Amino acid sequence: AQKITQTQPGMFVQEKEAVTLDCTYDTSDPSYGLFWYKQPSSGEMIFLIYQGSYDQQNATEGRYSLNFQKARKSANLVISASQLGDSAMYFCAMNTGFQKLVFGTGTRLLVSP
Amino acid sequence: GAVVSQHPSRVICKSGTSVKIECRSLDFQATTMFWYRQFPKQSLMLMATSNEGSKATYEQGVEKDKFLINHASLTLSTLTVTSAHPEDSSFYICSARKDGGSTTGDTQYFGPGTRLTVL
Numbered sequence: 680a681q682k683i684t685q686t687q688p689g690m691f692v693q694e695k696e697a698v699t700l701d702c703t704y705d706t707s708d709p710s711y712g713l714f715w716y717k718q719p720s721s722g723e724m725i726f727l728i729y730q731g732s733y734d735q736q737n738a739t740e741g742r743y744s745l746n747f748q749k750a751r752k753s754a755n756l757v758i759s760a761s762q763l764g765d766s767a768m769y770f771c772a773m774n775t776g777f778q779k780l781v782f783g784t785g786t787r788l789l790v791s792p
Numbered sequence: 793g794a795v796v797s798q799h800p801s802r803v804i805c806k807s808g809t810s811v812k813i814e815c816r817s818l819d820f821q822a823t824t825m826f827w828y829r830q831f832p833k834q835s836l837m838l839m840a841t842s843n844e845g846s847k848a849t850y851e852q853g854v855e856k857d858k859f860l861i862n863h864a865s866l867t868l869s870t871l872t873v874t875s876a877h878p879e880d881s882s883f884y885i886c887s888a889r890k891d892g893g894s895t896t897g898d899t900q901y902f903g904p905g906t907r908l909t910v911l
Contacts, residue, residue, distance in 0.1 A: 714899065722883060724836070724902035726794075770835065779826065780887075780900055782835045 681706045683771050685783035692761045693791055699746070700756040700786045702771030711775045713754040715745065718768040718785070727769075730754060761790045793819050796888050798903030805876055806911055813871045813906045815886030821866040822888035826900060827859070830883045842869045876910045883907050 682705040692698040704713065715727040730738045730745045738745040746755040754773075758765055771783040795818040805811050815825055823844045828836040840861050841849045848861035858880075860872040869888075873880055884907075887900040 712898070716902070721904070722830075722885070722907070723904040724885065724887070726899055726901060729899055774898070779838055779841060784835050 681708075681711075681773055681775060681778075681781045683773055683781050683783035685771055685786050687786045688784075689787045689789065691789050691791065692758075694763060695760055697757060697759045698761055698788065700758070700769050700771075700788065702754045702756065702783060704752050704754060704771075704773050706773065706775060708775040711773055713745070713747070714772045714774075714780065715743070715754075715756045716770045716772060717765075718770060720767070724770070728756070758788075763790050763792065766790045794888075794890050794899070794901040795819050796886065796901045796903040798886055798906055800906060801904060802907045802909075804909045804911065807877050808875055811873045811876055811908060813873075813884055813886070813908075815869045815871070815888070815903050817867045817888040817890075817901070820888070820890050822869075822890065823866060824889045825863060825869040826887045826889070827861060827869070827871050828885045828887070830885060830905075836885065839871075873908065876908070878910045881908055881910045 684703045711732045713730045717725045728738050728740045728743045728745050730747045737747050742759045744757045766789050768785045768787050770785045772780045774780050797816045799814045825842040827839045830836050838851050839854045842861045842863040844863045850856045863869040885905040887902045889900050
């Protein structure tokens with residue numbers, strides 16, 4: 680069975696600083712995908728970044744990067760130069776093959792001025 | 793792009809009535825869509841997987857006769873909450889899977905969600 684663990688219920692960061700949101704996963708399948716989604720107070724889930732298990736390089740999308748450490752089974756999200764609009768819930772998720780997404784419990788990020 | 797719309801965004805209904813929620817992929821085809829439920833301050837709970845042209849696959853504990861899912865086309869899936877009761881009040885959110893290969897890993901793109909309140 681697949682499992683995602685997010686151990687930080689809440690994180691605080693000052694504007695313009697970088698922040699790392701932790702995510703560890705567990706699966707016995709050698710092929711899997713890792714995702715991060717952002718959920719602002721409006722409720723919609725916004726796709727941020729994807730990392731495939733066979734990808735050699737860490738994924739990056741603008742200010743978002745995924746620190747993929749396969750041996751440790753971790754897929755931390757790094758947000759550089761935080762902005763006030765980054766305040767939201769962040770969910771780490773995983774799928775294997777064409778299977779459903781498994782979500783973590785989320786981390787609430789608060790960016791202060 | 794990968795835009796998913798969901799309608800309505802908010803609905804209030806009386807106990808015993810049925811409510812239909814639509815989920816559309818606007819700029820891509822989706823053979824598979826998913827329906828989730830989210831309670832306040834919790835993660836998403838998968839309710840069912842909707843496949844175009846076939847019956848939906850429900851997660852354990854989800855009543856298929858209460859939550860009717862229809863996926864009649866490659867861009868539209870509907871969720872009907874039948875005989876809604878106050879305990880069905882929740883945030884319902886759909887997603888559509890876009891086949892993307894190695895660069896996007898069949899990413900699921902989510903609609904904006906529907907907040908259902910049953911009085």
